Amino acid sequence: MVANLQVQLAKQRDGMPDAADFRVTEAPLPRPNPGELLVRSVYLSLDPYVRKAIRGDHPGHTKLVDGDVIYGRSVCRVVRSHHDDYQAGDYLVAETGWQQHAAIGVDKVVQRIDPAAGPLSSAIGALGMPGLTAWGSVERLGKPSIGETLVVSAAAGPVGGCVGQLAKLRGARVVGIAGSREKCDLVTKTYGFDACVNYKTDGWEEALTAACPGGVDIYHDNVGGPLLNAMAKHLSLYARVVMCGRPADYHSKDFQGVGLGPFIGRRAKMFGLVVYDYEPDFDHYLKLASGWLREGRLKVKEDRVEGLQNAPAHFLKLMRGENVGKAIVAVGPEKA
Numbered sequence: 001m002v003a004n005l006q007v008q009l010a011k012q013r014d015g016m017p018d019a020a021d022f023r024v025t026e027a028p029l030p031r032p033n034p035g036e037l038l039v040r041s042v043y044l045s046l047d048p049y050v051r052k053a054i055r056g057d058h059p060g061h062t063k064l065v066d067g068d069v070i071y072g073r074s075v076c077r078v079v080r081s082h083h084d085d086y087q088a089g090d091y092l093v094a095e096t097g098w099q100q101h102a103a104i105g106v107d108k109v110v111q112r113i114d115p116a117a118g119p120l121s122s123a124i125g126a127l128g129m130p131g132l133t134a135w136g137s138v139e140r141l142g143k144p145s146i147g148e149t150l151v152v153s154a155a156a157g158p159v160g161g162c163v164g165q166l167a168k169l170r171g172a173r174v175v176g177i178a179g180s181r182e183k184c185d186l187v188t189k190t191y192g193f194d195a196c197v198n199y200k201t202d203g204w205e206e207a208l209t210a211a212c213p214g215g216v217d218i219y220h221d222n223v224g225g226p227l228l229n230a231m232a233k234h235l236s237l238y239a240r241v242v243m244c245g246r247p248a249d250y251h252s253k254d255f256q257g258v259g260l261g262p263f264i265g266r267r268a269k270m271f272g273l274v275v276y277d278y279e280p281d282f283d284h285y286l287k288l289a290s291g292w293l294r295e296g297r298l299k300v301k302e303d304r305v306e307g308l309q310n311a312p313a314h315f316l317k318l319m320r321g322e323n324v325g326k327a328i329v330a331v332g333p334e335k336a
């Protein structure tokens with residue numbers, strides 16, 4: 001029997017997840033039914049939304065029970081195809097879950113990968129869903145003009161890093177907010193932002209004011225919670241706020257919500273962003289972004305770990321906000 005390494009749910013819990021919530025185990029190699037594909041995972045994407053998906057608190061995901069494979073997307077390679085549109089050797093991004101092999105219906109295929117577009121792993125980063133999220137924020141919602149100031153939180157991550165770099169390509173002044181000195185160095189020295197403020201240091205709001213002398217015209221919020229509240233007083237009049245994610249609220253029982261008064265005072269326009277709205281624009285985005293990546297105008301940073309058995313620990317690191325760059329698990333070789 002060829003074994004299939006999987007990560008299953010061992011325990012549902014509220015609040016911060018724990019290593020004991022996951023079980024790494026072997027299952028038999030799955031057999032694809034007629035119309036299905038057998039795929040082998042190459043790079044597993046670890047994303048903040050998975051925390052909510054496990055609890056059934058995310059669109060399209062039912063609450064997992066003990067023994068279910070953890071939800072997740074991966075860059076994968078088709079091993080055997082029972083569908084005319086796919087062939088062995090094709091690379092895809094698909095909903096495989098956290099396992100080495102998966103038998104999937106074609107409705108679980110998220111995108112086909114053109115290996116010439118960029119490094120394969122970028123299909124779950126800058127050339128995939130996080131990049132498209134950033135593109136939707138910058139091109140469809142925030143739309144910074146030349147000289148306007150855009151601020152983005154979780155700026156070292158795949159969404160935040162792309163938001164800032166795409167805004168710079170439009171001529172904006174870009175300031176990141178991130179949770180460590182190492183992250184801020186990445187944001188300014190590699191991504192090329194104009195400035196970055198570590199919000200875990202004393203005096204960070206004064207530093208933000210100094211970095212944004214005319215106020216914040218666009219704020220892309222990746223964090224929610226108290227940081228979103230704090231940002232209200234830094235907005236310029238008629239600012240745009242793109243609300244993208246709220247990991248600060250995932251585990252906390254104490255957070256009292258966002259005070260909307262200051263946003264009214266600033267006459268701010270607030271947008272909720274859902275990346276699915278931009279799926280029809282994906283081919284257009286991919287063409288642009290793969291060119292920028294090749295030319296070195298779009299930079300990426302991965303926080304990569306080897307081996308599926310290390311996925312739970314790497315996911316917990318993401319949940320603690322300790323990832324520096326796109327959190328990825330290298331599950332198996334790209335070829336072979």
Ligand SMILES: NC(=O)c1ccc[n+]([C@@H]2O[C@H](COP(=O)([O-])OP(=O)(O)OC[C@H]3O[C@@H](n4cnc5c(N)ncnc54)[C@H](OP(=O)(O)O)[C@@H]3O)[C@@H](O)[C@H]2O)c1
Pocket residue numbers: 047048049129130133153154155156157158159160177178179180183222223243244245246247248249273274275276318319320321322323325326327
């Ligand atoms: N709306 C959509 O359609 C959509 C699509 C994709 C992603 N998203 C959201 O976009 C955001 C960024 O995604 P990403 O993949 O680029 O993530 P990421 O930046 O790699 O990781 C999340 C980051 O959030 C920050 N953070 C702040 N408070 C946190 C807390 N209490 N717990 C954990 N992390 C905390 C941490 O950075 P710092 O240390 O710098 O604070 C952490 O590294 C997430 O909120 C995600 O859910 C939304």
